[in-house]
Amino acid sequence: QVQLVQSGAEVKKPGASVKVSCKASGYTFSNYGISWVRQAPGQGLEWMGWISAYNGKTKYEQKFQDRVTMTTDTSTGTAYMELRSLRSDDTAVYYCAREDYDNSGSDYWGQGTLVTVSS
Amino acid sequence: DIVMTQTPLSSPVTLGQPASISCRSSQSLVHSDGNTFLSWLQKRPGQPPRLLIYKISNRFSGVPDRFSGSGAGTDFTLKITRVEAEDVGVYYCMQATQFPLTFGGGTKVEIK
Numbered sequence: 001q002v003q004l005v006q007s008g009a010e011v012k013k014p015g016a017s018v019k020v021s022c023k024a025s026g027y028t029f030s031n032y033g034i035s036w037v038r039q040a041p042g043q044g045l046e047w048m049g050w051i052s053a054y055n056g057k058t059k060y061e062q063k064f065q066d067r068v069t070m071t072t073d074t075s076t077g078t079a080y081m082e083l084r085s086l087r088s089d090d091t092a093v094y095y096c097a098r099e100d101y102d103n104s105g106s107d108y109w110g111q112g113t114l115v116t117v118s119s
Numbered sequence: 120d121i122v123m124t125q126t127p128l129s130s131p132v133t134l135g136q137p138a139s140i141s142c143r144s145s146q147s148l149v150h151s152d153g154n155t156f157l158s159w160l161q162k163r164p165g166q167p168p169r170l171l172i173y174k175i176s177n178r179f180s181g182v183p184d185r186f187s188g189s190g191a192g193t194d195f196t197l198k199i200t201r202v203e204a205e206d207v208g209v210y211y212c213m214q215a216t217q218f219p220l221t222f223g224g225g226t227k228v229e230i231k
Binding site: 039046099107 | 154156158160162168173218221
């Protein structure tokens with residue numbers, strides 16, 4: 001069965017970086033993309049960007065363009081999202097989702113990773 | 120960017136009664152390939168989002184048939200025929216026709 005397992009909760013200071021991992025199993029990793037979505041406390045869902053696990057092509061939401069890097073490691077079936085220059089308003093739960101772009105879209109989701117930014 | 124607007128913000132429903140959520144996009148979601156990439160997701164507290172409906176009206180694997188989606192172009196609807204206790208949560212529409220992908224603001228379904 002398709003599973004996305006994310007890394008554990010992180011606490012970071014303002015200005016630091018965080019790197020969240022998302023390990024996929026149960027499907028051919030390179031045949032799909034991975035989106036990253038976050039949800040701040042009391043807020044809605046916010047799309048951050050997408051990466052093709054086939055060729056590493058990325059699309060980022062403009063507001064994160066200068067601070068985010070999404071990568072994949074096809075040898076381990078793992079996607080990564082690094083966010084730099086963290087601010088308190090980056091405190092959120094971060095989700096990865098498998099993207100079946102031409103069909104069912106964001107169909108399987110990781111369990112979420114809480115990132116807390118606090119001095 | 121495509122703006123997704125959902126109504127209502129909140130929907131108090133009696134168990135066993137229907138619920139309906141509307142989603143409007145700021146521009147047509149018809150892709151150049153003819154598909155319309157409009158999805159509905161359910162978000163329960165403490166759980167990750169769950170895909171319910173994709174491409175307007177296709178139920179995802181394991182989704183009960185009391186959930187249905189309809190619409191075209193810029194106007195879309197999610198219906199729950201008979202709300203059950205486990206349906207409580209926030210529902211989001213999402214478009215994937217054009218980057219950046221965008222979500223509606225969410226509709227909270229709660230039991231009266």
